[in-house]
Amino acid sequence: MAPKNGNHRPLKRTPPAPSPNRTWTKTLILSSLTILLFSMIYQFLDSRLESFYxxxxxxxxxxxxxxxxxxxxxxxxxxxxxxxxxxxxxxxxxxxxxxxxxxxxxxxxxxxxxxxxxxxxxxxxxxxxxxxxxxxxxxxxxxxxxxxxxxxxxxxxxxxxxxxxxxxxxxxxxxxxxxxxxxxxxxxxxxxxxxxxxxxxxxxxxxxxxxxxxxxxxxxxxxxxxxxxxxxxxxxxxxxx
Missing domain, CATH: 2.60.120.10 (Jelly Rolls)
Structure with missing residues (x-):
């Protein structure tokens, strides 16, 4: 006996796993931005070291x-x-x-x-x-x-x-x-x-x-x-x- 329309549940679709290339690209971008940020902070502070002595x-x-x-x-x-x-x-x-x-x-x-x-x-x-x-x-x-x-x-x-x-x-x-x-x-x-x-x-x-x-x-x-x-x-x- 076929199920009634009201009881029909749509199948859940599993989202596709992110590709390894996208994951590595995202990690590389975040790492580069972090290094850039710390480099800028370091350069800023290093140029002002004299004021801390x-x-x-x-x-x-x-x-x-x-x-x-x-x-x-x-x-x-x-x-x-x-x-x-x-x-x-x-x-x-x-x-x-x-x-x-x-x-x-x-x-x-x-x-x-x-x-x-x-x-x-x-x-x-x-x-x-x-x-x-x-x-x-x-x-x-x-x-x-x-x-x-x-x-x-x-x-x-x-x-x-x-x-x-x-x-x-x-x-x-x-x-x-x-x-x-x-x-x-x-x-x-x-x-x-x-x-x-x-x-x-x-x-x-x-x-x-x-x-x-x-x-x-x-x-x-x-x-x-x-x-x-x-x-x-x-x-x-x-x-x-």
Missing amino acids: IFSPAQLKDVSGRAIEKHGNDTSSVVKFIVDELSEKLPGGYVNLDEEWIFNNAGGAMGAMYIIHASITEYLIIFGTAIGTEGHTGRHTADDYFHILSGTQLAYAPGPGSYLPEVYPQGSVHHLRRGTAKQYKMDEACFALEYARGWIPPMLGFGYADAFTSTLDFPTLWRTTWVTGREMVMNLLRGKL
Whole structure:
């Protein structure tokens, strides 16, 4: 018996599956637009980096020089002089007054660091060792200034006719330009006020790599992450990029 017209239900048609070519095209377009957007944001911010800085190489060279002139080889007093003056000139928590010393293994070199300031566009640390070290500087997304507070730092960059080391004694500044790399050595006891200005987060991979491939010192890795992250977040909350 044939069904009555009122009870007839039309068959549902399954929509055709999108073709793989259309899916890949859509993904490619979205990916390209995303990359373009981030590139534009990066170019915009990178061209205005100077407006985000609260320190300057000239300022840090000046305070380091006066600290050395007053305290000589008393490195502890030199560091205190620098940190106290920076804290007075930059109130509001931008300068970390707690001497939280942490081992630092990077580029094959080992020393210790005290993080004075860390933000998205700047970091300022005391870095050094009492027994000497040697390694690769890394190739960074920021300019790096080593203000030598005690001891001597040697550096070497290969090139035609380059057979002698660069020598940076106490009171001098070693400027590692953004995107360049060198071999460096801190001969015996040497400590520096290290200042980086540029894009700091991409530099963290260099600082973490040895923990995963060599030292396996995860407690130190955690302390480094905690102190760096804490300072970066607190500075972001203060409006400091």
